[in-house]
Amino acid sequence: MTSIDVRNLTKEYGTRRAVDDLTFTVRPGRVTGFLGPNGAGKSTTMRLVLGLDRPASGAATVGGRPYTALTEPLRHVGALLDADAAHGSRTARDHLRVLAASNRLPASRVDEVLEETGIAPVARRRVRTYSLGMRQRLGIAAALLGDPEVVMLDEPSNGLDPEGIIWIRGLLRRLAAEGRTVLVSSHLMNETASFADHLVVLGRGRLLADLPMREFIDARVQPRVRVRTSDATGLKAALAGHGHQAEQHEDGSWTVRHARVEDIGRALSGAGVPILELAASEATLEQAYLDLTATETEFAAPHREV
Numbered sequence: 182m183t184s185i186d187v188r189n190l191t192k193e194y195g196t197r198r199a200v201d202d203l204t205f206t207v208r209p210g211r212v213t214g215f216l217g218p219n220g221a222g223k224s225t226t227m228r229l230v231l232g233l234d235r236p237a238s239g240a241a242t243v244g245g246r247p248y249t250a251l252t253e254p255l256r257h258v259g260a261l262l263d264a265d266a267a268h269g270s271r272t273a274r275d276h277l278r279v280l281a282a283s284n285r286l287p288a289s290r291v292d293e294v295l296e297e298t299g300i301a302p303v304a305r306r307r308v309r310t311y312s313l314g315m316r317q318r319l320g321i322a323a324a325l326l327g328d329p330e331v332v333m334l335d336e337p338s339n340g341l342d343p344e345g346i347i348w349i350r351g352l353l354r355r356l357a358a359e360g361r362t363v364l365v366s367s368h369l370m371n372e373t374a375s376f377a378d379h380l381v382v383l384g385r386g387r388l389l390a391d392l393p394m395r396e397f398i399d400a401r402v403q404p405r406v407r408v409r410t411s412d413a414t415g416l417k418a419a420l421a422g423h424g425h426q427a428e429q430h431e432d433g434s435w436t437v438r439h440a441r442v443e444d445i446g447r448a449l450s451g452a453g454v455p456i457l458e459l460a461a462s463e464a465t466l467e468q469a470y471l472d473l474t475a476t477e478t479e480f481a482a483p484h485r486e487v
């Protein structure tokens with residue numbers, strides 16, 4: 182099985198440190214979401230893994246070897262970094278055929294990945310006539326061409342329509358279930374939550390988190406319970422008796438922080454407080470991510486008083 186290993190990786194552009202002493206491993210059999218604010222160093226790290234840039238120090242390897250040492254690399258690593266990688270005057274089919282030939286892959290793979298990514302019907306059109314979503318699908322087709330053990334995709338959902346977003350989710354899950362190593366960067370937290378098992382989070386070139394997604398969320402977002410009742414006084418008294426405080430919202434519902442739905446349900450029913458609604462507020466990846474990266478964002482809209 183093939184992992185991506187990043188060890189003490191540092192990359193500088195002039196005086197700017199894009200990647201700063203970064204160490205992590207992307208393991209097979211799961212989808213690893215690669216997160217971080219704009220400019221955090223995700224694309225630079227991927228470029229370093231692919232040998233497209235040279236690090237100032239440290240190393241990135243695939244299956245223990247630098248990418249540049251792989252013969253016929255498409256058979257080992259498939260990557261989508263830039264939806265505009267294909268030459269606009271070529272057809273999608275020709276673009277993939279050239280890639281296949283350069284890695285001694287059978288031409289039959291071209292038709293397979295065209296089918297798989299849904300662009301077979303437009304495969305004979307020039308790439309310059311493609312929409313962003315179609316170019317993105319072509320980039321994914323190129324990444325899958327060599328049936329690689331390692332797949333690295335930089336914002337693959339970019340430009341995809343809703344059907345495409347559901348498709349890519351399924352594709353990523355399948356690639357991981359087949360035992361491949363899958364690293365996917367994204368700014369879409371709901372999307373990432375739908376396909377990732379594990380997260381690597383960067384901020385200003387440094388590693389902020391490397392852990393299973395569930396642990397990441399649970400460690401940063403406290404559980405909350407949402408409740409509605411026709412007896413506000415009874416609710417407050419019953420909760421206070423169990424050491425809880427409730428906040429009321431405009432719609433009349435209440436939120437109880439740091440609480441589990443079982444405990445609140447028992448406390449209220451024990452006190453005879455009528456319960457009209459009782460639900461655990463699901464902690465989201467977005468909440469956890471924003472909590473972690475609040476101080477790590479290089480480019481943020483200025484906060485305006487309203």
Ligand SMILES: Nc1ncnc2c1ncn2[C@@H]1O[C@H](COP(=O)(O)OP(=O)(O)OP(=O)(O)O)[C@@H](O)[C@H]1O
Nearest residue numbers: 194197198199217218219220221222223224225226
């Ligand atoms: N070719 C380059 N020349 C100079 N600076 C660069 C170059 N490529 C990246 N950088 C800088 O390196 C830092 C990391 O950029 P990178 O594109 O890796 O971040 P990212 O996490 O992929 O961001 P985004 O989410 O916006 O795509 C940024 O400060 C960026 O300006």
